[in-house]
């Protein structure tokens with residue numbers, strides 16, 4: 001904490017000299033983000049993102065009613081009064097288009113931007129089409145995420161976006177001063193309280209963009225209004241720091257708590273709210289300078305994972321958080337928000353485990369929610385999901401019976417429009433800057449950054465099959481000498497970072513970073529991370545099996561059928577002309593038994609025959625990853641929950657093999673669309 005205070009006060013002295021128009025300082029990020037467009041994926045990650053662009057994400061603008069015919073674009077379609085579908089889409093498409101530098105997708109973004117500036121930026125400062133009492137701020141939050149990113153990537157948009165954000169800020173200031181209008185349900189108006197509730201839990205999302213404006217585009221006479229709006233949004237909104245506290249947090253399974261407790265706190269229990277709220281204390285700390293919020297953020301993330309987390313790195317919440325049973329559902333939107341909040345927290349607070357949280361969800365939860373071709377997604381993923389079909393009974397708190405099928409909009413359409421942001425924002429956060437002459441590989445993955453470091457141009461290309469392999473190769477070209485760092489995952493047994501010329505690195509255990517000095521000119525480095533198969537205990541004597549950042553699961557044989565997509569609203573089939581032929585709804589039935597127990601002491605890892613060879617495309621599809629594990633296993637008695645999905649396996653003392661033992665195969669979770677990943681243990685040797 002001492003160190004952080006020193007850093008903060010040095011920053012304010014510097015700012016007093018150079019930035020006279022800013023009256024107060026925000027706490028600086030520990031690591032500074034790099035503008036959108038300067039980091040690009042390569043290798044398997046590029047192939048995955050191109051698949052995303054060729055899939056649903058890259059075609060919503062052409063056909064999907066809640067985007068193509070959104071009221072934001074002059075149409076008539078919105079799935080709710082939140083008017084958030086188009087804003088979610090824009091928030092994902094800006095980084096997808098610019099990270100891939102894809103002309104087709106950039107064209108979609110630019111067309112939409114032109115329409116917004118011609119029709120949605122209103123003379124009184126409002127952005128959108130809503131009038132009178134229906135002016136809820138929430139969807140503007142997503143527009144601002146998209147806009148701030150676009151300005152960082154393309155300066156053509158700087159003036160119109162910054163002007164519009166300042167006008168909106170002035171209007172918002174008068175709204176908030178009028179009893180929190182735009183955030184708080186109003187008594188006399190015609191507003192639906194249900195819609196208002198969402199922004200109350202999500203005010204920190206808007207504060208992120210206000211802070212961007214404050215630091216990157218300060219304007220005389222506007223700064224105090226920005227600061228005041230941060231304070232008012234926080235004042236009127238729900239306070240995550242009060243929820244992530246020993247005295248209030250829901251430790252344990254929510255079905256065991258009185259309904260009153262869970263109903264009264266629903267705003268803190270809704271999955272996507274939690275995914276977003278994980279960064280709220282870190283956002284608030286930037287202007288309150290309250291360092292207690294460092295621990296609050298840590299608690300919020302660690303408790304969410306421990307008491308409500310799935311082994312794939314996301315949070316179980318089938319609308320509402322539940323606990324840790326493997327038949328609970330995790331919403332696809334939640335996975336992308338967890339990824340984004342963790343990468344934000346890593347930049348804001350600098351602790352390495354946040355980086356692991358982002359990688360874990362990116363390499364497991366997100367691909368596990370998508371079909372390999374990225375044309376279909378589940379609304380709810382289950383850790384143990386041996387079939388994906390119209391269930392006879394829904395085991396979920398509030399999700400329909402087809403919520404765990406892969407399709408266009410198997411339940412609420414929010415995940416159809418919100419899933420695209422996941423990977424591009426992950427790539428955007430892959431590298432960050434440290435001080436004036438440091439560059440950090442923060443989220444390990446095959447990616448290239450070209451940026452300014454230490455006053456010169458630097459290019460760092462990381463070639464790797466990570467997380468499918470343990471070695472990362474860097475080719476570096478730089479005008480100026482600089483310090484290069486690699487974030488060492490917290491599960492690493494050991495690690496090394498060496499240069500071809502023989503210089504070696506040091507590990508700073510307080511930051512979890514390995515550091516090496518890079519001279520001007522060309523160099524190449526190798527980072528290796530030591531890992532082995534590890535298991536983590538889960539409920540009811542089950543385990544989750546990992547190697548490095550990959551979760552492994554028992555893959556279930558699949559019988560796949562598909563049908564034209566259905567409307568989520570009343571589950572009737574859309575007209576044949578509505579969607580491209582690749583957009584279908586799937587039913588996947590098990591062709592193998594799923595009631596399998598394993599003896600973890602017998603796990604054997606089988607690496608790819610050439611761990612450095614190019615991986616198949618797409619990698620997260622059945623049968624694609626060349627590495628796997630085998631383990632001694634047998635079938636056990638395992639009752640269904642509600643007659644519908646695998647429940648808790650029977651108690652360990654009662655587990656008996658129903659037949660011979662056999663070698664079961666475990667594969668990377670994201671590639672197995674039907675799988676069991678919380679596996680009961682049994683002694684077989």
Ligand SMILES: *[C@@H]1O[C@H](CO)[C@@H](O)[C@H](O)[C@H]1NC(C)=O
Pocket residue numbers: 106110154155156157
């Ligand atoms: C920036 O935006 C303008 C306006 O849409 C566009 O013409 C230009 O190609 C964009 N630049 C890049 C590098 O994408």
Ligand SMILES: *[C@@H]1O[C@H](CO)[C@@H](O)[C@H](O)[C@H]1NC(C)=O
Pocket residue numbers: 241242290291292293296
């Ligand atoms: C700082 O945050 C903590 C945790 O939420 C809170 O208990 C404390 O009152 C805050 N301090 C100030 C000065 O606001």
Ligand SMILES: *[C@@H]1O[C@H](CO)[C@@H](O)[C@H](O)[C@H]1NC(C)=O
Pocket residue numbers: 390391392401402566571
């Ligand atoms: C799911 O099955 C029920 C009958 O069990 C049926 O009423 C319903 O229409 C089915 N839903 C879909 C989307 O097929």
Ligand SMILES: *[C@@H]1O[C@H](CO)[C@@H](O)[C@H](O)[C@H]1NC(C)=O
Pocket residue numbers: 493494495496528529530
């Ligand atoms: C980690 O330690 C093992 C055992 O000593 C050694 O074989 C391996 O090379 C080390 N790996 C790294 C990346 O340092």
Ligand SMILES: *[C@@H]1O[C@H](CO)[C@@H](O)[C@H](O)[C@H]1NC(C)=O
Pocket residue numbers: 477521522
């Ligand atoms: C550095 O590498 C680049 C790309 O491989 C090459 O074009 C350039 O000539 C090299 N420069 C030096 C000084 O070796």
Ligand SMILES: *[C@@H]1O[C@H](CO)[C@@H](O)[C@H](O)[C@H]1NC(C)=O
Pocket residue numbers: 253323324325539540648649650651
């Ligand atoms: C299984 O685990 C859950 C969650 O911890 C617990 O509530 C339940 O009692 C356990 N069931 C059995 C049969 O042990």
Ligand SMILES: *[C@@H]1O[C@H](CO)[C@@H](O)[C@H](O)[C@H]1NC(C)=O
Pocket residue numbers: 567569570571572
């Ligand atoms: C189902 O909902 C859609 C969209 O609201 C509507 O167009 C269609 O007529 C509805 N179909 C039935 C059978 O109610």
Ligand SMILES: *[C@@H]1O[C@H](CO)[C@@H](O)[C@H](O)[C@H]1NC(C)=O
Pocket residue numbers: 590591592593594
């Ligand atoms: C698929 O799962 C069902 C339901 O649990 C089970 O009865 C059936 O035996 C499994 N099918 C096969 C082919 O193993």
